[in-house]
Amino acid sequence: MAAVDRPRPTPVGVDTFERAAYLLGRLAASPAVRPLRTLGSTDVVRNYDRGRLEHQVLPVLHSEDLWAHPLVAPAFDPTLRTRILAAADALPRLLEELDGSPLGSAHGDACPRNLLTPSGDRDTLVLIDFGFWCEAPLSFDLTQLMVGEIQTGERPASELAHLDAVCLPAYHRGLIDEGCDVSLDALRRTHALLMLLFYGVSAAPIEVLFGLAAPGPAAVVRERARAASFVLDLVDSTRGP
Template sequence: MKVVQSWTRSPQFEHVPESFREIAAASLPWRTEPSVYRSDLGDRLPDGLSMPRAYSVVDIDDLSAGLWLQFIGHDSSRWSVETFVRAAYLLGRLAASPTVHPLRTLGSTDVVRGYVRGRLDHQVLPILRAEELWAHPLVAPAFGPDLKNRIMEAVQALPRLIEELDRAPLGTAHGDACPRNLLATNGDRTRLVLIDFGFWCEAPVSFDLTQLMIGEIQTGARPASELAQLEAACLPAYHQGLIDEGCHVPLDTLRRTHALLMLLFFGLSAVPLEVLFGLPAPGSAAVVRERARAASFVLDLLDSTRSP
């Protein structure tokens, strides 16, 4: 069985000012996925990782492309900690693989600064500075004054933290390595199939650990109370993956980079920003409370790795 998938830049971008259109387009780099499937990445992936076969990749016009992909039957049952550990190890190998390395530029090579200039500067930070957000009846009980103050202190520290990330070692990243994009086939959780390459990029090492650990917290599928266990298990596994590909980043350096990326790509947006636009919060008040607990975990992690 085969699956046809199409990627397109939304025509809605044509009806907004140029600067905002560029930001919106950059937030969904749709050309990356066809580029990845045109490449020989499947032959370069570390043992234990694979990707669907692309039967055809067709440019439809200047704003869209079509993909004809192999169908992947998979096991969608809840992951165990052991599966997370295996995924973290394989993502570490992906990050440092010298064979994969030449293909890192198929996607973004400025993922941190690009995210700051786009989503953070134009959406997340202005909303975090709005008092209406913190007074919202869903937000106020979960993100109380202490947590709000810690988040805003992190916002104040952002220029320094981003400069620190500029010095972090780089690797190759899938870019959206949540469990839903890492498929186990035939009940074999030791071998995973990567899908959804739209955010493939060069990024600081440990980039993929953020979505691996946070993806199911964001959707309410997993409680934030499991983050400490996942952190303790996944970070060393990822580190071992780097080592096995010849990349010897010190574990403390990796943990600090991981903490910075968790703050930037999840911690600051853990608050359900959409409530200010009259949209429902993600799931329920219980999900919002879990996101607050996850934000606290991220801030604690950042504090525990604080650089001198």
């Protein structure tokens, strides 16, 4: 077995994101991996909605205390707040749309910290921590790949547009190379909705209302707000059925 380096230092380069996205696309559509999909979670979108969103996120989004919090108020202005709440109200319709999305195999937490490289082979990526392995709509893994370092304050949200332009086509190429015939436009729409569901509507640090530590200083919260704006714009730029 080849020796494996520690996780790459963050923030990682765009070339690593592109390579990771391509390989995650191949993983998602691989016929060899397909029998292993259901070893993890299934119906991951609906379970997330019935669990974290319904019982933790959505009730807090309608609390004035969240938006008045000294960490949140300067970052999430009234316009962004209104957009997030409108997206939250639209979730039932958007979830129905996602119900019809093609499924693939997903690592479940494909953030850069879970990507390692064998010693002497910089082109190979090794995924670790399969605790969230699941069957999920295609493009599921792109959310954590793209926002993982933003959530922790290691990458500015201003880079999201470039990462998106690189990662989505690379992921699509991975699908195609494994024989999965899905259009790039359809994939882009699913990707936008998953980014909204698993990041956009919960970008505000709701944990501060439960007495938990904030995700970081004010600068980190500002970047999370900017990332939420990007995700909302991404959804608006795609077209549903």
